[in-house]
Amino acid sequence: MTYRLHAVTIRTDNSAQGMERISELWQDIVSGKLPLLFDSDHTMPADISPVSRYSNYASDETGEYDLTVMTVTAEFFAEMDEKVEKGLYKKYDASDEGGDVGLCAKKAWGMVWSDKKTGTIRRSFTEDFESTVPAAYTKEGKAHCYLYIAVVE
Structure with a gap:
């Protein structure tokens, strides 16, 4: 069975540790460990682009927020x-x-x-x-x- 995620979300912030979490998330996506850009057979659909969505802010850019990496057309x-x-x-x-x-x-x-x-x-x-x-x-x-x-x- 071949599958592909459409979105993955983490809770983070703009601290050094938060930036590390974001970097690790992107490494997992780009490597195919999380099948967002590639399906489980490592095939990339031609009509999608990755987009980051920032939402559920605790306050402003100084607080925590949800980072969702999703694919869009x-x-x-x-x-x-x-x-x-x-x-x-x-x-x-x-x-x-x-x-x-x-x-x-x-x-x-x-x-x-x-x-x-x-x-x-x-x-x-x-x-x-x-x-x-x-x-x-x-x-x-x-x-x-x-x-x-x-x-x-």
Whole structure:
């Protein structure tokens, strides 16, 4: 029997230990230990992308939250862009010429925290989404990080 998970969730925070838990989760996903990107036969469906969902915040970015890594189709991104147009989310896009997805994520989250600090956005801390794209999967050869941050209307 072949099977594939559609989502996996951990409870974590932004501490050093929390970042280690997130790194371990992604290692298990990328290696196929958790069959999220690959089914149990190590076959990857062509029409899915991994997305991180941040939810169930205890408070703000300083507290605990649920991190769910899930697979989505292109339809998900179209729906999120509609929510951005309606003012429910703000979209952040960061890239790295060298192809480092970790650096992309740091840049994108840095923009979010800067905007929060300056009052440019008011985060709702309900559900936020992150999609990192390795350079090998982009036309221009850059790594990208797209964040959809829920904002207060």
